[in-house]
Amino acid sequence: MLPLYCFNTNNVVCLFVLLWFQQSLGPRSRGSFRSLRRSVGLVQSADENTTIELTGRDRPGLLSEVFAVLADLKCNVAAAEVWTHNSRMASVVYITDEATGAPIDDPDRLGKIKQLLLYVLKGDRDRRSANTAVSVGSTHKDRRLHQMMYADRDYDVEEDVEEENGNRPLVTVENCLEKGYTVVNLRCGDRPKLLFDTVCTLTDMQYVVYHATIIAEGPEAYQEYYIRHIDGSPISSEAERQRVINCLEAAIKRRTSEGIRLELCCEDRVGLLSDVTRIFRENGLAVSRAEVTTRGDQAVNAFYVTDASGHPSVKTETIEAVRKEIGLAVLRVKEEAYSSSPPAQEHGKFSLGNLFRTRSEKFLYNLGLIKSCT
Template sequence: MDDWYAKLVRRMTTPSFVIDNNACPDATVMKLLCVEATNKQGILLGFVQALADLDLVVVKANMSFDGEWFMDVLHVKDGDGNKVLDRATILKLEEGVAALSACPVPAIEPRLWRLELVGSDRPGLLSDLSAVLRDLQVDVVNAEVWTHDGSAAAVILVTAAEPVKLAALRDLLCNVLRGDGGDPVTARVALAADSAAHPARRLHQLMFSGEKYLAAAAEKYPAAPVHVAVSYCPEKDYTMVTVRSPDRPKLLFDTLCALADLGYLVFHGTVVARGGSDAWQEYYMRHEMGRGMWTAEERRRVECAVAAAIGRRVADGAAVEVRAEDRAGLLCDITRVFRENGLAIRRAQISTAAGRAVDTFHVSDLSGGHVDRNSIDVACRQIRHLGKALVRVKDGSVDPALKGPTESTGFLLGSLLRACSLHSFRPIRSYS
């Protein structure tokens, strides 16, 4: 009897998921319906997250929720702009939707730990952090690093170690984040045994800081290509948010993350991507605590938080992909090359599998501007010599096999710092 009742409840709360490749001539229509929506916001965000992880692009969406049931209709294409026809991809989506209503059971890997770091950004920060990991002999399995508006956040999956080493690791990483004269309040390092948390979702949460956006955003965000307008609809007691921005993959996911972090529930929403050039989003929502959009300060907070969430994933600069045989200290060596050549890492995605490392770095000059091709070529050449690595730049070209050793054209003290770890100095005084 108990099994029958549990199955009935699970069937009632599991969203109905339909994929239709005949309803639209140029996109796959995906419908998500649930009549007992106890966690509507989480289900919607989890579904859009699954689409983003599979590199699927939402070109149109309509969302409706009345407090008890919801129906979301999304028009989706693959990365090449075609319908979603791959059976393996569809199967992963179906499994992901079925898991949305299940009781969350953390997937704990006893040999893996998740490090979460947030603090002020500065040149050479990732190089210093990776030097600490190398010196304590902690291997990086996967990592993702974002920087935006003077802040930096990272989610790093590392191999487990004894408690004493983990405690020392946390303290040293926090010391590196503080830097020389940094604010100790903004530097935070968390250590968890749960390795199943979604990196991008956690990065949004780490970089989200309520009132932070009100201080400096008034001058920065209006000049950005993201336009956010917030108004209040007293007739229906809805807060209406309109977003106009350049279209790009994972745009819907980033926007929904911002609204969830702000504590708003989406009741109705419309998303339209206009020919791949720009996108228009409109949401009717209410705060989960019943707080209305009554003050200009609250409106500004929503506008800046949404604009910041959209801007975090946009990394200016060149994208450099490095493929090499994985080994201890590889990440430290690569980031040191960028640092010594005067390149700042704006975003990074690190992954390892089957003894191979695939790392992508978005780099700029120290002021955040574009770097010239010569600086990129010098860095690529030095990375190649680290271990016969294959290096690709964003335009798809492979750096040529240049002859002879090449000296760094970066910082004056680069050769002196090449073999030493800066984390042993307290506080950190080198920002090269």
């Protein structure tokens, strides 16, 4: 289990937060991970929606095609979350029947939805769609997306999309033989939910975190984990060590928001997402990440858009043309309050134990909230 002395320099993690982590990362979530089977899955969620899970090869216009199919099939999208990474896409979409607002439970209709979405996902290029996922039961949305992308092996870096070292998180994995642990050190740009993302990944890979130190200083975050397999053994091979590095790098970058954030707030209606994403596609914009929610009768959505080649720099005139077509008052450009790109780093071995301790860290250390395994 994750110990009580994990911390942030500004806030000591409270007990109820750790209990929530335990519930989110516990055996039930592991069980749902083992149930992954198909490319498109539909299950009944606890909040009176039908949940669709999609994974496949990302391409410009894919999200537009998915929402268009759902609109044609008289499905209303109540909420959705979409992540893209390393040319792969994963999404969790909550739908209801357009006419009644009720969950969709007719097997024939669900089968048709599933078949048509599968055609869209496969396209002409996706050779890995047979490895994508179905979830059974209601799970934490972000938790589920990590599981889906991990099952889809988005951590397998393709040579043509591998980034320069300066834009990658720094992750080192070394065995501490005298203690019987594997020590994972991580350094990258700080952002919300970074701790959640890294712990989710270690849990999905069947590791147990015994000790941890978390530091957030300015724009950077430092994390150190002492881990073992669930059977109590440390990492035993170079191939496994490299896989842990690749998986943690992927976990950090899945939620990294590249592109321009566009916020849409207006009265919700059936087909809204199909129309909006179609306009994006027609203007040469690709969606790298999306957060779709409905609050009462209002649609509150956020889209991170890039150009069709995936570059985050988009011409101002293109954005303004899209805003004019959708509505200047309802679609706004949002500047992020924090940098989504990791700062430049020196690559090599490092350890949190060698970092200078700030006064706040010393205070937590003296209270016994931070513990050392050395």
